[in-house]
Amino acid sequence: MPKSRRSITDLILHLHPPTVPEETLRFNLSWGLGGMAVMLVGLLFFTGILMLLVYQPSTDQAYTSILILTREVPFGLWVRNIHHWSANLLVVISVLHLLRVALTGAFGPGRRLNWVIGLFLLFLLLSSNFTGYLLPWDQLAYWAVTICTSMLGYIPFCGQWLQELFRGGAEIGPATLANFFVLHVAFIPGTLFILLLWHFWLVRRAGGLVQIKKNDAPEAPSPRVSTVPNLVMREAAVGLALVAFVLTLAIFWNTPLLEQANPGMSPNPAKAPWYFMGFQELLLHLHPVFAVFVWPLLGAAAFLCVPFWRDTALPTGVWFGSGQGRTLAAWTTAIGVVATLTLILIDNLLLGSATAVTNTFVTRGLLPTGVLMVLSAGLYSWLVKKLNYSRAETVMAGIILVLVTLTVCTIIGVWFRGPEMHLVWP
Numbered sequence: 001m002p003k004s005r006r007s008i009t010d011l012i013l014h015l016h017p018p019t020v021p022e023e024t025l026r027f028n029l030s031w032g033l034g035g036m037a038v039m040l041v042g043l044l045f046f047t048g049i050l051m052l053l054v055y056q057p058s059t060d061q062a063y064t065s066i067l068i069l070t071r072e073v074p075f076g077l078w079v080r081n082i083h084h085w086s087a088n089l090l091v092v093i094s095v096l097h098l099l100r101v102a103l104t105g106a107f108g109p110g111r112r113l114n115w116v117i118g119l120f121l122l123f124l125l126l127s128s129n130f131t132g133y134l135l136p137w138d139q140l141a142y143w144a145v146t147i148c149t150s151m152l153g154y155i156p157f158c159g160q161w162l163q164e165l166f167r168g169g170a171e172i173g174p175a176t177l178a179n180f181f182v183l184h185v186a187f188i189p190g191t192l193f194i195l196l197l198w199h200f201w202l203v204r205r206a207g208g209l210v211q212i213k214k215n216d217a218p219e220a221p222s223p224r225v226s227t228v229p230n231l232v233m234r235e236a237a238v239g240l241a242l243v244a245f246v247l248t249l250a251i252f253w254n255t256p257l258l259e260q261a262n263p264g265m266s267p268n269p270a271k272a273p274w275y276f277m278g279f280q281e282l283l284l285h286l287h288p289v290f291a292v293f294v295w296p297l298l299g300a301a302a303f304l305c306v307p308f309w310r311d312t313a314l315p316t317g318v319w320f321g322s323g324q325g326r327t328l329a330a331w332t333t334a335i336g337v338v339a340t341l342t343l344i345l346i347d348n349l350l351l352g353s354a355t356a357v358t359n360t361f362v363t364r365g366l367l368p369t370g371v372l373m374v375l376s377a378g379l380y381s382w383l384v385k386k387l388n389y390s391r392a393e394t395v396m397a398g399i400i401l402v403l404v405t406l407t408v409c410t411i412i413g414v415w416f417r418g419p420e421m422h423l424v425w426p
């Protein structure tokens with residue numbers, strides 16, 4: 001093998017084991033989602049560094065520097081678009097990757113820590129998206145960040161302090177831009193990079209991706225094939241196809257840029273970035289403390305703890321664990337969509353408009369939370385005791401339900417909320 005080729009192979013083998021189980025090469029096990037996320041992170045780092053050559057992180061110059069980048073610098077608009085689309089696709093791809101990990105039983109013993117690290121990665125990339133959102137300093141950025149940082153203020157005891165910490169004062173201004181800039185270009189990418197290396201190493205230490213465990217047969221190791229070229233060729237095909245897709249998307253679809261930020265003129269409606277719209281939608285129905293603190297905290301705690309509860313992972317390597325699991329997943333998705341839509345409509349049309357909600361702590365906080373807890377416990381014991389689903393299948397249904405609810409709330413918030421956050425037809 002020529003020396004240059006051997007060095008590339010050596011580099012690849014720092015991240016991959018020399019051989020991998022043949023069974024884990026099938027595309028429909030992972031859909032290449034983890035690899036796609038890596039590729040998008042690569043595009044983000046590359047285009048981010050290029051944009052740093054032009055961008056000025058001060059409230060006087062940020063907006064003008066974006067105009068210069070997109071109007072005067074050769075390929076500047078394209079680079080900005082690639083960064084924008086990679087960042088937004090990364091959120092979608094990472095959530096799908098999380099779902100595939102959950103639905104193929106890949107957070108069980110040996111992979112628990114990696115699930116937790118994955119959740120931190122998700123948190124970091126949402127934070128990265130959000131801090132980057134402010135940097136163009138246009139109306140969209142200014143008001144979206146105003147909405148989200150004021151949500152922080154509802155967190156009991158330390159909310160005001162947190163809000164001022166992120167804003168760098170009472171209002172959004174030069175200090176906020178400086179804070180967000182440092183978080184976006186230094187702190188978050190640095191932490192993300194370290195956690196990513198840990199994430200990959202843990203996949204390697206677990207012996208690669210999950211494999212089908214044949215309970216009835218004695219443990220017969222699946223045949224292994226060499227990583228180069230078998231795995232690497234597949235990764236390259238998926239990665240290059242994705243890059244081609246993003247580059248093409250970025251030619252035809254520009255990143256929005258409104259007028260320069262104007263603290264005196266709030267748009268109507270003022271919306272959070274799309275990935276936080278699910279929470280903004282919750283805010284229309286629940287007491288703020290529950291919408292921005294109690295429910296997200298309960299959800300995050302449940303996701304963090306789920307691998308550490310006995311027998312919660314599905315049989316490994318098989319989507320939904322079994323045919324029965326697949327049927328349960330389909331029903332859960334359908335019921336989740338219908339129930340969320342119905343609740344939103346009932347709340348808006350019968351119980352009062354979104355803006356005229358009587359936000360009392362009991363009726364819009366404790367009561368719905370209590371009902372949710374009782375319903376979850378009842379549903380769990382009905383599925384396990386009466387319908388004989390396994391604990392893992394029931395937990396899978398819970399994960400699907402949370403993600404479906406959040407997705408429906410996000411779609412409603414992004415497309416079906418108009419002036420004063422009233423329901424509208426898009």
Ligand code: HEM
Pocket residue numbers: 030032033034035037038041094095097098101106107111114115116117118119121122125196199203206208209210
């Ligand atoms: C920046 C975001 C992320 C990147 C770049 C990333 C990357 C990867 C890659 C390359 C793999 C191996 C290949 C594959 O499974 O497709 C992997 C596996 C894994 N990821 Fe992620 N990931 C990210 C986020 C997450 C999230 C949000 C979770 C879940 C909370 C997660 C949990 C896992 C687990 C448990 C595995 C092992 C899967 C198995 O053994 O089959 N990751 N990740």
